[in-house]
Amino acid sequence: MSHLESSVQSLHPAPEGASKQMETTDQIRITTPEKVCGMGHRMKRKEDPRFIRGQGHYVDDVKLPGMLYMDIVRSPYAHAKILNIDASEALATPGVLAVITGKDLKDAGNLHWMPTLMSDTQMVLPIDKVVYFAQEVCAVVATERYIAADAIEKVNVEYEPLPAVVDPFEALKDEVIVRDDKEKKTNHVWHWEAGDKEATDKVFGEAATVVKQSMHLPRIHVASIETCGMVANYDPTMGKMQLYMTTQAPHAIRTVFALVSGLPEHKIQVISPDIGGGFGGKVPVYPGYVVCAVASLVTGKPVKWIEDRSENLQADSFARDYHITAEMAADAKGKITGLRVKTLADNGAADAAANPSKFPAGMYSICTGSYDMKAAHVEVDGVYTTKPPGGVAYRCSFRVTEAVHMVERMTDILAHELGEDPADFRVKNFIKPEQFPYKSPTGWEYDSGNYDAALAKAMDIIGYRELRKEQAEKRARGELMGIGICSFTEVVGAGPSRDFDILGIKMFDSAEIRIHPTGKAIARFGTKSQGQGHETTYAQIIAEELGIPAADVEIEEGDTDTAPYGLGTYASRSTPTAGAAGAMAARKIKAKARKIAAHLLEVGEDDLEWSVDRWQVKGSPDQHKTIQDIAFAAYTNHPQGMEAGLEATDYYDPPNLTFPFGSYIAVVDVDSGTGEVKVRRFVAVDDCGNIINPLVVEGQIHGGLTQGLAPALFEEIVYDENGQNLTGTFADYLVPTAVESPKWETAHTITPSPHHPLGAKGVGESPTVGAPPAIANAVVDALWHLGVRHVDIPITPQKIWKLLRDAGVSD
Amino acid sequence: MSSRHGITVTVNGAQVTREVDARTLLVHFLREDLSLTGTHIGCDTTSCGACTVHLDGVAVKSCTVFAVQADGANVDTVEGLADGATLHPLQEGFWEKHGLQCGYCTPGMLMAAKELLARNPDPTEEEIRFGISGNLCRCTGYNKIVEAIQYAAQKLREAGEEAHA
Numbered sequence: 020m021s022h023l024e025s026s027v028q029s030l031h032p033a034p035e036g037a038s039k040q041m042e043t044t045d046q047i048r049i050t051t052p053e054k055v056c057g058m059g060h061r062m063k064r065k066e067d068p069r070f071i072r073g074q075g076h077y078v079d080d081v082k083l084p085g086m087l088y089m090d091i092v093r094s095p096y097a098h099a100k101i102l103n104i105d106a107s108e109a110l111a112t113p114g115v116l117a118v119i120t121g122k123d124l125k126d127a128g129n130l131h132w133m134p135t136l137m138s139d140t141q142m143v144l145p146i147d148k149v150v151y152f153a154q155e156v157c158a159v160v161a162t163e164r165y166i167a168a169d170a171i172e173k174v175n176v177e178y179e180p181l182p183a184v185v186d187p188f189e190a191l192k193d194e195v196i197v198r199d200d201k202e203k204k205t206n207h208v209w210h211w212e213a214g215d216k217e218a219t220d221k222v223f224g225e226a227a228t229v230v231k232q233s234m235h236l237p238r239i240h241v242a243s244i245e246t247c248g249m250v251a252n253y254d255p256t257m258g259k260m261q262l263y264m265t266t267q268a269p270h271a272i273r274t275v276f277a278l279v280s281g282l283p284e285h286k287i288q289v290i291s292p293d294i295g296g297g298f299g300g301k302v303p304v305y306p307g308y309v310v311c312a313v314a315s316l317v318t319g320k321p322v323k324w325i326e327d328r329s330e331n332l333q334a335d336s337f338a339r340d341y342h343i344t345a346e347m348a349a350d351a352k353g354k355i356t357g358l359r360v361k362t363l364a365d366n367g368a369a370d371a372a373a374n375p376s377k378f379p380a381g382m383y384s385i386c387t388g389s390y391d392m393k394a395a396h397v398e399v400d401g402v403y404t405t406k407p408p409g410g411v412a413y414r415c416s417f418r419v420t421e422a423v424h425m426v427e428r429m430t431d432i433l434a435h436e437l438g439e440d441p442a443d444f445r446v447k448n449f450i451k452p453e454q455f456p457y458k459s460p461t462g463w464e465y466d467s468g469n470y471d472a473a474l475a476k477a478m479d480i481i482g483y484r485e486l487r488k489e490q491a492e493k494r495a496r497g498e499l500m501g502i503g504i505c506s507f508t509e510v511v512g513a514g515p516s517r518d519f520d521i522l523g524i525k526m527f528d529s530a531e532i533r534i535h536p537t538g539k540a541i542a543r544f545g546t547k548s549q550g551q552g553h554e555t556t557y558a559q560i561i562a563e564e565l566g567i568p569a570a571d572v573e574i575e576e577g578d579t580d581t582a583p584y585g586l587g588t589y590a591s592r593s594t595p596t597a598g599a600a601g602a603m604a605a606r607k608i609k610a611k612a613r614k615i616a617a618h619l620l621e622v623g624e625d626d627l628e629w630s631v632d633r634w635q636v637k638g639s640p641d642q643h644k645t646i647q648d649i650a651f652a653a654y655t656n657h658p659q660g661m662e663a664g665l666e667a668t669d670y671y672d673p674p675n676l677t678f679p680f681g682s683y684i685a686v687v688d689v690d691s692g693t694g695e696v697k698v699r700r701f702v703a704v705d706d707c708g709n710i711i712n713p714l715v716v717e718g719q720i721h722g723g724l725t726q727g728l729a730p731a732l733f734e735e736i737v738y739d740e741n742g743q744n745l746t747g748t749f750a751d752y753l754v755p756t757a758v759e760s761p762k763w764e765t766a767h768t769i770t771p772s773p774h775h776p777l778g779a780k781g782v783g784e785s786p787t788v789g790a791p792p793a794i795a796n797a798v799v800d801a802l803w804h805l806g807v808r809h810v811d812i813p814i815t816p817q818k819i820w821k822l823l824r825d826a827g828v829s830d
Numbered sequence: 831m832s833s834r835h836g837i838t839v840t841v842n843g844a845q846v847t848r849e850v851d852a853r854t855l856l857v858h859f860l861r862e863d864l865s866l867t868g869t870h871i872g873c874d875t876t877s878c879g880a881c882t883v884h885l886d887g888v889a890v891k892s893c894t895v896f897a898v899q900a901d902g903a904n905v906d907t908v909e910g911l912a913d914g915a916t917l918h919p920l921q922e923g924f925w926e927k928h929g930l931q932c933g934y935c936t937p938g939m940l941m942a943a944k945e946l947l948a949r950n951p952d953p954t955e956e957e958i959r960f961g962i963s964g965n966l967c968r969c970t971g972y973n974k975i976v977e978a979i980q981y982a983a984q985k986l987r988e989a990g991e992e993a994h995a
Contacts, residue, residue: 063925070933071921073868073908077934080867164858165851244872244880244968245934295870295934296968328873550932550969718928721971749877749966757959757972 031456031464031515031674034599034776035606043452043469043770045476047710050563051631056570057563058777061714065570066554075293081250081263083321087116089314090167091307091324092156092174093334094149097185097742098197098405099178101148101156109159109173114166116318118174119310120157121146127317133279133309135371136302136521137379139208140200141408143306148181150197150368151407152742153333155306160314160322183742187342187365187402197368197403208370208401213384214461219396222357226348230433235811236339236421238365238406238736239729240332241413242754243549245295247335248325249308251315261288262312267297267547268587271524273579275304276312291577297549298726299412302373302589303336329747336373336409337736340365341399341421347429353437355448358387358395358460360425364410366401372410373589374417375519375526381417384461385510388426389470389680390448395460405742414726414787416511416590423507427792428799428809431503435803440487441796442478445506446471456773463510465678466772466780469706473768474506474682477704480766481684494804499689503797504682507789511781512595512677521586527672528596529583530604532561534665536654538647539571542604545585546597547577551783552715553593557601559711560777564605565612566632566646583668591679591781594711600671602776607667611653615665616644618658677772677780681705683793689801691828694820696732696798698761703789706768707782708775717765719783725760727790733759735813802826837901841866842910850897856890857881859897860907868908868937872966879965882938883907889945891964908937911944919985920944920978929978931969939965943979951987955980 051057069075106118121144124131135141144155156176161167184190184197190206197206223229245265252261260282266272269289277284294301311324326335342363348356364380366372374381380399387395413420434444449470450457457465478484486502493500516525529545542561546553553576558569576582585597609629616634617624620642627634635643644652653665686700703720710716733753737745746752771778791812798814799807805826810818823829832852839846841864848863860866860883872880874893881893884906911918920940923929930936939962946953946961953961958979959972967975 064928066933067925067930070930070936071917071924071940072912073866073937075868075933075936077867077870079861079871082862082865164862165853242968243932243934244878244966245870245932246872294932295872296932298968325871328875328878550930552931714928718931718970718974721973722931722967722969723971725971726968748875749873750875754878754966754968756963756966757976758963760959760972762955762976763971763973 031774033773034674037773037776037778041467041771041773043472043768045768047713047769051566055562055566055568055632056559058559058709058711060559060712062555062559062569062712064552064555065558066552077245077293077295078248078250078263078265079325083250083252086321086323087160087162087318088164088167089158089160089311089322089324090171091158092171092176093330094152094154094156096149096178096180097152097183098181099149100181101145102177102179104157105175108175109170112166112170112173114162115159115170116162117160117314118157119160119314120144124313127313128281130280130309130313133304135369135408136373137370138376138522139370141369141371143309150405152744153330155310158310158314160318184405185738185740185742187363187404190402190404197405206403208366208403209379211379211399212397214396215394216396218394219357219359222394223346223348223359226356227351228349228437229346230429230436231346232429232432232809233344234425234428234809236341236424238337238340239413239734240337240736240752241298241300241411242332242752243296243298243300246326246328246331247301247305247307249311250321250323251312252321253315253319255319259286259288260312261290263290263292264308265294265301266291267301267549267589269547269577269579270545270584271521271586272304274524275522289579291547294547294549298414299338299373299589300335301549302411303371305335328749332752333744333747334407336371336411337367337407338411338413339421343425345425345429347433349433349437353439353444353447355390355392355433357392358426360386360397362399364399364401365404365406366410367404367406367408369408370401371408373412374410375513375521376523377518378417382510383418383422385419385463385508386422386426387459387461388423389450389506389508390430391450391454392460397461406738412589414723415784416509419509420788423788424792427505427507428795431796431799432808441504442474442483445474445504464675465508466675466774467770468508468678468680469768469770470506470680473680473704473706476766476768477682477684477702480764481700481702483684486686499691499801501687501689501797501801503685503793503795503800505789505793505796506682507680509679509785509788510676511591511679511784512673513590513592514676515674516672524586526586527670528585528592528600529668529670530597530600531583531668532604532608532666534608534650536651538567538650540567541573541575542601543575543582544597544601545583546588546593548588551588551593551719556711556715557598560598560601561605564602565609591784594779595673595677595775595781596671598779599673599776600669603671604667604669607669608665611665612646612649614661615649615652615657619644619652673774675774677708677775679705679707679780679782679785681785681789683789685793685797687794687797687801689798689819691823694816694823696814696819698728698794700764701761702764703786704766704768705782705785706770707785708770708772708780709778710767710769711779716782720765720786721763723784723786724763724790725755727787728760728794729755731791731794731812731814733813835898837898839900840904842906852898854897855893856895856897856900857892860892866907866909870934870937872934879942880935880938882941882965884941884945889942908940911940919982923978923981927974927978927981929970929975935965935967939967939975947983947986952983
């Protein structure tokens with residue numbers, strides 16, 4: 020049965036005021052003059068002045084009077100019984116005020132366990148055993164940062180090691196049970212399917228060609244340059260808990276804290292200040308946050324906890340770790356007919372994925388991608404191992420990267436197998452523009468798309484046909500050059516409340532706009548920027564709708580005491596949800612402004628028309644009231660019987676997700692001596708519908724491309740057979756520098772979404788999704804004639820050198 | 831416990847004298863003793879460059895320098911880059927060219943770029959990329975950081991030519 024059930028029976032209604040224009044264009048839509056700076060303007064970011072002066076305000080910059088510091092004792096074993104925790108030496112150290120153990124949390128009201136975002140359970144601090152290396156064992160609270168760091172060395176924990184469960188396939192044998200706290204003594208967590216199994220099997224039975232490939236998308240880590248941390252400030256007098264926290268979802272976190280701790284929700288204030296990168300890693304609640312809050316409750320003082328880099332890489336939520344076996348079928352004409360996929364998801368020691376409740380494998384069933392096929396069936400099984408829990412995104416909408424990597428690799432393998440050019444093969448199999456809205460075999464309804472246009476543009480920019488000639492010449496000379504394509508379809512903007520919730524909270528988002536008497540404005544949103552530039556782009560949305568210059572609109576997010584409730588920023592959902600809410604709230608203000616203008620001009624509302632920043636009398640534009648005139652009147656001369664003021668709130672529940680897409684082409688040169696892969700050129704053509712700020716969109720795409728290059732060639736969280744993390748520093752976990760990162764070449768097509776009030780789609784994650792398969796396809800393309808049909812990422816020189824040696828190319 | 835030492839450091843042109851632990855890191859001295867929180871900590875292991883400051887004009891990673899090593903030295907941080915309301919050309923370039931997103935690596939990136947341009951006023955793109963390769967950015971993909979540094983290099987060269995004219 021489809022996981023979407025009844026949601027895709029018909030075309031979703033377009034939101035009020037949505038763009039009717041759905042044709043693809045290269046032209047960015049601009050409807051406001053530069054002084055207004057609405058959508059489409061390359062506005063310099065409004066938030067930048069503080070960052071370039073070193074005046075950003077991040078969690079570690081918070082300094083409160085009497086603040087204490089917390090540090091965490093972590094497990095040296097991946098799996099071990101805890102026999103004893105002796106904190107006496109630590110507690111005897113001057114400056115150490117408390118050591119908090121799992122037992123203390125249990126006594127404080129069963130706080131030693133917490134729910135994960137997937138309604139599984141996870142230890143805050145353990146009592147009986149640890150289940151991953153670097154797991155939080157207990158915490159030390161001291162008067163100074165250095166004293167706390169010293170004292171964690173003085174806590175003596177006695178362990179009895181248990182066998183580690185590192186390989187998820189071994190875990191399925193249930194010889195060692197990771198979660199023996201559970202009633203069912205098995206490491207198998209869940210099974211999930213999408214699509215039509217019977218129809219898919221039938222298609223495969225009738226296929227002329229079937230290709231099959233296993234692949235692993237390994238564990239990776241978001242590694243935002245700012246680690247995670249908190250300053251918890253409990254005021255015993257007023258009973259108020261203030262939590263400065265590195266979180267992408269402050270409102271949901273407040274509710275979770277209220278439910279878990281029993282503190283009344285109105286007495287909890289979560290403040291997410293400037294965030295030094297999130298990428299999904301700051302969505303979950305980590306044990307450190309909970310213990311830090313408890314430490315403040317216990318001491319009645321502010322307590323700061325900041326992870327160091329090793330703690331961040333070793334214990335925080337990972338991404339990916341999908342073991343995939345996929346089959347793709349084609350008919351005699353080389354038309355893709357079906358996709359059949361089995362996947363093992365290594366969850367680590369808890370299912371702590373940041374997915375919507377109904378989607379244990381996220382949006383993985385988007386895996387039929389940009390190709391029209393008859394049938395597909397996808398199965399995923401989740402399994403426990405003795406590794407840190409997780410399943411966060413690493414800059415992608417829930418599990419879309421895994422889906423796109425798989426389908427783009429399979430498409431390329433099939434094209435090569437059939438001896439067809441990978442570009443021509445894609446064009447032959449694309450969903451065509453006239454097929455939108457397109458219902459996928461796994462139940463999604465794609466809003467809009469023009470895959471041919473994006474690929475054609477990418478091929479044109481990079482000179483695809485000439486590159487193929489160059490490749491043939493080089494191959495004749497024994498040089499290894501490859502060209503790789505990825506034509507991805509993303510699914511972002513969760514999401515419609517009928518299907519999407521996190522712990523039961525529906526995934527709407529919100530905006531609240533207040534226009535001041537002088538026509539300036541403040542707007543607050545339920546999301547939280549971690550560098551995406553909301554202070555600029557949201558202001559441009561309001562400028563677009565109301566004509567108030569973006570420079571005159573202050574944007575605030577991240578303080579749960581002031582901002583409207585929303586689910587936060589991740590999964591490219593800010594523009595599709597909160598951005599839409601901003602437009603809808605502005606339209607409510609515009610409607611009230613019309614009544615005030617009619618009153619001031621002494622005409623009927625129907626006699627007025629909107630122009631950029633004013634209501635004017637039809638056919639007599641000299642008779643008008645600007646939004647600034649109207650704002651002043653809203654406080655000084657509003658019509659009798661009307662409420663004073665000019666403000667509105669909108670909680671926006673999107674009718675559908677948005678489906679950005681693009682075509683990426685990578686050109687790589689492979690050194691046949693060392694196995695090193697060099698990305699010589701990379702062209703990315705993205706289509707995210709209408710563009711709010713082209714400068715910001717370019718920046719998002721560049722950054723995402725480097726975060727796609729990273730797992731393609733460099734990054735992997737590696738464990739040894741004992742479950743020890745071997746990649747706990749930036750010396751081992753290789754984040755690309757400016758040297759490895761190529762000069763990205765970007766372009767766009769614009770195909771507006773009919774399901775968004777501004778015709779916009781999400782964009783921040785498309786490049787992270789699209790880049791890895793483009794690079795992997797390019798490398799395999801360089802080596803196909805040597806018998807290589809697949810290489811797992813990260814494609815390290817060592818892996819390539821081995822393949823070349825096996826092929827007799829290298830010695 | 832480590833011993834206490836009196837140090838005198840000239841930070842962004844102003845002399846300060848403080849007593850610190852022998853093991854106090856320069857970055858903690860700047861951030862916590864002097865409340866100059868523009869210098870950030872990203873890795874504690876000299877890998878990411880978020881904590882880059884200048885020690886007697888040389889870019890160093892202040893997470894692996896002791897505060898006592900700065901005794902008697904000049905330390906320059908991001909807070910000292912602008913001249914009052916006038917931004918340094920690098921700050922201007924980062925703003926103009928969208929050379930930052932979350933802003934966390936930005937102070938270190940600015941200080942690394944400043945040293946690079948002091949050594950090489952007219953760097954090629956490749957020289958810029960190598961010049962900032964000790965600084966990790968997770969948001970921008972580096973294209974626009976390179977453009978920002980090129981913008982500043984040109985502006986500084988033009989200012990230099992004007993001064994000589």
